[in-house]
């Protein structure tokens with residue numbers, strides 16, 4: 001199965017592929033996809049239409065996985081599934097994907113979207129330090145944006161706020177391999193951001 005991944009960094013893509021392969025029960029192949037020059041949330045959202053069109057017209061993928069950090073935005077809630085929230089990043093990505101795909105009626109590849117709450121480093125830390133789950137983050141967010149917590153996550157994972165790409169890639173790979181040893185527990189604690197991704201992949 002050829003799967004393209006659109007996320008905030010090359011390291012994220014390594015981790016997301018390991019998680020996806022575990023859920024899908026197979027070893028996905030890297031699909032050729034759009035190279036995004038800048039990374040981060042706006043790039044993921046803004047590049048999504050071009051990536052979808054490219055994958056469709058080149059018939060180069062069977063699936064596309066999109067993952068972004070929530071940062072300080074509100075978590076996705078199950079009631080958004082019937083009424084999308086304009087502030088929720090999962091809803092924003094879903095809407096953009098649906099809008100683009102509605103112009104491509106013959107598109108056959110599937111799309112799965114997840115949000116790392118509040119950042120993918122919380123996923124990486126979960127096997128060794130499960131204190132910052134989605135429910136803990138929801139409580140923190142109740143008192144306003146917490147960039148301090150997100151910075152600390154990076155420090156805890158990489159030992160620095162500005163890791164090299166090699167360190168980032170290695171930590172992503174190690175953490176994802178640990179996560180798949182108990183994916184059920186991970187999904188239980190990250191039900192609103194990782195849960196929708198896992199559910200979408202299981203329907204592929």
Ligand SMILES: [Zn+2]
Pocket residue numbers: 075076077080081084085088089090091
């Ligand atoms: Zn939502």
